[in-house]
Amino acid sequence: MSEELAIHGGPKARTTPFPSVGDSSGRDLGDEEIALLTEVIRSGCLGRHGGKMVPQFEQEYAAHQGVKHCLGVTSGTAALHTAVGALQLDPGDEIITTTVTDMGTVIAILQQNQIPIFCDVDRRTMNLDPTKLEGLINDRTRAIIAVHLFGQAVDMDTLMPLARKHKLYVIEDCAQAHDAEWDGRRVGTIGDLGCFSLQQSKQITTGDGGIVITNDDDLALNARNFHDKFYDRSGENRGVLRLGMNYRMTELQGAVALAQTRKLDSILGRRRHTAELLTSYLSKIEGIIPPWVHPKATHSYWIYPFQIDEAVLGCTVAEFRAAIQAEGLPWGTGYAGGIPICMYPAIREHKAYGDSLFPWEPPYGRYVEYREEDYPETIWAQANTFVMNWNEGITDADVEDMAHGFRKMAEHYRKRR
Numbered sequence: 001m002s003e004e005l006a007i008h009g010g011p012k013a014r015t016t017p018f019p020s021v022g023d024s025s026g027r028d029l030g031d032e033e034i035a036l037l038t039e040v041i042r043s044g045c046l047g048r049h050g051g052k053m054v055p056q057f058e059q060e061y062a063a064h065q066g067v068k069h070c071l072g073v074t075s076g077t078a079a080l081h082t083a084v085g086a087l088q089l090d091p092g093d094e095i096i097t098t099t100v101t102d103m104g105t106v107i108a109i110l111q112q113n114q115i116p117i118f119c120d121v122d123r124r125t126m127n128l129d130p131t132k133l134e135g136l137i138n139d140r141t142r143a144i145i146a147v148h149l150f151g152q153a154v155d156m157d158t159l160m161p162l163a164r165k166h167k168l169y170v171i172e173d174c175a176q177a178h179d180a181e182w183d184g185r186r187v188g189t190i191g192d193l194g195c196f197s198l199q200q201s202k203q204i205t206t207g208d209g210g211i212v213i214t215n216d217d218d219l220a221l222n223a224r225n226f227h228d229k230f231y232d233r234s235g236e237n238r239g240v241l242r243l244g245m246n247y248r249m250t251e252l253q254g255a256v257a258l259a260q261t262r263k264l265d266s267i268l269g270r271r272r273h274t275a276e277l278l279t280s281y282l283s284k285i286e287g288i289i290p291p292w293v294h295p296k297a298t299h300s301y302w303i304y305p306f307q308i309d310e311a312v313l314g315c316t317v318a319e320f321r322a323a324i325q326a327e328g329l330p331w332g333t334g335y336a337g338g339i340p341i342c343m344y345p346a347i348r349e350h351k352a353y354g355d356s357l358f359p360w361e362p363p364y365g366r367y368v369e370y371r372e373e374d375y376p377e378t379i380w381a382q383a384n385t386f387v388m389n390w391n392e393g394i395t396d397a398d399v400e401d402m403a404h405g406f407r408k409m410a411e412h413y414r415k416r417r
């Protein structure tokens with residue numbers, strides 16, 4: 001006889017919480033970070049200028065990624081803003097990105113007074129679908145921000161040639177995809193600039209923090225200047241050269257970022273091991289569709305996503321969602337509010353700056369209408385994709401509990417069919 005589901009009063013598949021990215025249970029933070037932080041405190045220099053930790057972090061992170069330039073900044077949003085700022089585009093120029101991302105991606109565009117244009121996604125991965133880009137490009141398009149969502153790379157084989165054909169810059173938003181790869185190449189090293197987040201839930205963290213990498217000397221200099229109020233630091237002492245920000249990483253963030261960088265391979269190894277173990281179990285359960293990973297992509301599992309086949313499983317997404325949560329398996333649907341990001345009021349209603357429509361108005365730019373019906377794949381994927389934050393604290397035993405719960409549910413619903 002099959003086990004009764006928790007939602008019908010049966011025993012839960014899991015009665016204790018899983019390791020979490022919100023505390024030490026799911027984070028690899030410890031003596032290494034404390035030692036470097038102590039060094040910083042004892043040095044008396046907490047700011048980036050004059051400090052040693054941020055430059056050391058930048059050097060080791062650049063070596064880790066195999067790139068020429070690395071810049072530590074204060075957040076993933078700051079990293080993206082710095083990358084867009086480094087391009088020195090005109091107000092009203094257009095930048096294409098995806099409908100499924102964090103607001104940080106869009107903030108970076110609007111804060112530089114460029115207009116965001118949104119591309120629908122591939123429903124299997126929720127990543128921007130580069131086959132849909134061509135129709136969005138016009139004579140004001142200057143760049144694409146490719147967001148490698150959940151830890152999986154966008155199809156860069158399709159995106160890069162198209163970008164080069166139209167002379168567009170490519171910024172890779174790798175906030176969720178530390179060390180993910182496309183065709184053996186690390187994300188962030190394929191386009192012109194790569195941006196990472198070190199926010200609390202990311203594969204490595206400083207609480208908040210960010211990174212910009214590039215192989216382009218001119219963009220690297222612009223990025224460094226932009227994040228440092230665009231002061232001329234060349235020695236010529238010409239003052240402020242252009243409009244910039246203060247996004248300087250502190251030595252305290254630098255110390256933790258350095259210790260975390262040294263653990264990155266080990267953290268990624270643990271995340272991949274347990275995620276792939278779960279996939280091996282889920283792929284044997286009829287009606288559950290484990291994360292689809294492109295054959296050229298190596299996933300870095302910020303989130304573990306999956307989908308279900310309602311007909312095969314014999315239940316609806318809503319029923320399944322309620323049942324797995326009752327089992328103590330904290331997967332939910334509706335990632336990022338469950339709507340395309342351009343449907344957030346700030347974007348849909350063009351509310352960037354007071355009552356004006358700027359930058360969506362002449363003479364700088366054009367009025368752009370954002371309509372839900374332009375993003376059918378996004379709507380489907382957000383309603384049908386289950387997501388849970390993954391982390392390096394998850395063990396094989398945790399995965400066994402998850403698999404047990406999924407099997408129990410699948411058995412129950414298949415019988416009911």
Ligand SMILES: Cc1ncc(COP(=O)(O)O)c(C=O)c1O
Binds near residue numbers: 101103104176208210
């Ligand atoms: C895809 C993506 N882009 C940008 C950001 C912004 O990063 P941060 O929160 O560090 O500013 C995030 C963070 O959640 C993200 O997931």
